Amino acid sequence: MTDKTTGTHGTTAKDTAANGDRPLVELRGAGKSYGNIRALHGVDLEVHPGRVTCVLGDNGAGKSTLIKIISGLHQHTEGEFLVDGEPVRFSTPREALDKGIATVYQDLAVVPLMPVWRNFFLGSEMTKGPWPLRRLDIERMKKTADEELRNMGIVLDDLEQPIGTLSGGQRQCVAIARAVYFGARVLILDEPTAALGVKQSGVVLKYIAAARDRGLGVIFITHNPHHAYMVGDHFSVLRLGTMELSADRSEVSLEELTNHMAGGAELAALKHELAQVRGVDVEELPEEADLKASAAATPEGKS
Known part of the structure; x- marks a missing residue:
């Protein structure tokens, strides 16, 4: 448990946006091999503050391997991985999180029967009182969760409701707001719209744009070029572990992107x-x- 007394933790992203156009995260010729199997090779990728970088690819294209390298789950075996211009080699996801790189996976890592506010602070609960009488500061957590969700444009009538009763899109949005609050500068979203309908996908895309507007660098992993083109600023298409296409929005049409993806x-x-x-x-x-x-x-x- 942690004893947090300050308000919004996500302001770091705004400060980062003021540092110019330097990438928050950069891969240069990065690759990953598992024994004799080369899962990723020669990948160049830049993630800038206030921009959505879409990474597209079919099953087996290397998207999951790319996520694992940036999030600190696996280490690259070739090329360079830089954060704020400095070479890094993460050993654990915690090291990546300490650098402001947060990942929201498809399963969201939530406890369905717990209230929304409790899931918002899961693993990082606010406490009050001296040791050994320290206890959860429930009122402050509820107030903070409500404020942070509203700052992202998410209004929930009852934070006491189990998060499992929310729609898939709403759960994704809560996870995004949570990552922003806890200081994420780079937000990796792993197929957030894959299991959602049209309306709920639109809700998630809206909050991806909101995260970008707050100065975060967003990596949007998807296999849907239409969703990517709605919010993306840069598009990278992976095929069989290599980068097939890397282009800004002004340089590629939806038709061309779909053709590469398909x-x-x-x-x-x-x-x-x-x-x-x-x-x-x-x-x-x-x-x-x-x-x-x-x-x-x-x-x-x-x-």
Whole structure:
């Protein structure tokens, strides 16, 4: 337990935004190998304050490995990993958290039957009174949780309700507000909209934008290019452990991003095989040459 007496802890992110355009987190040619298996290779990535960096890729593209390196769960085996311009090599997620790098996973690490305010402070509870009579400062935790949620634009009628009764989108938003309060400067969101419907996905995207506006550097991991394009400032597409595309919003269209994400060139190559299958109409499928031309139009000229 910790005895916190100050208000909002998330103001650090605003101060960081004033430091210019220096990346909060940077990977230079980073990679990760597990024995003879190379899961990630030659990845360059920059995360700036007040910007949403979207990392897209299909299953097995290397998104999870990338998250594990930045969050301190695993160490990179090649290249450089810098935080505030200084090389780092985290041994534990706690070291990453101490540097202001917080990760919100899909399972959210919440206790469904506990109230919202208790989940907000789970593991970092406020206390009052001298030792050994120290006890939980419940009223202050409720007040602080309500204030911080409202600062993010999240208004809940009853903080006493079990967090498990909230919608998936609302739980994601509580987790984001919690990370901001406890000093996150870089917020990694692992597929936050994957299991949500259209409306709840929109709620989460709204609060991703709110976190960006508060000066955080956001890494939005997703396989949905439409969600990414709604809030993203920079897009990085991973394929088989390497960076296939890295482009700012002004340099890539949604159609091009979707094509990279969907593996358009590979799909076009299958057209010849599908043509041999009875009952499959391949006339509407794009030609491989068309997709290569589209890929060549991207900033890096790579498919």
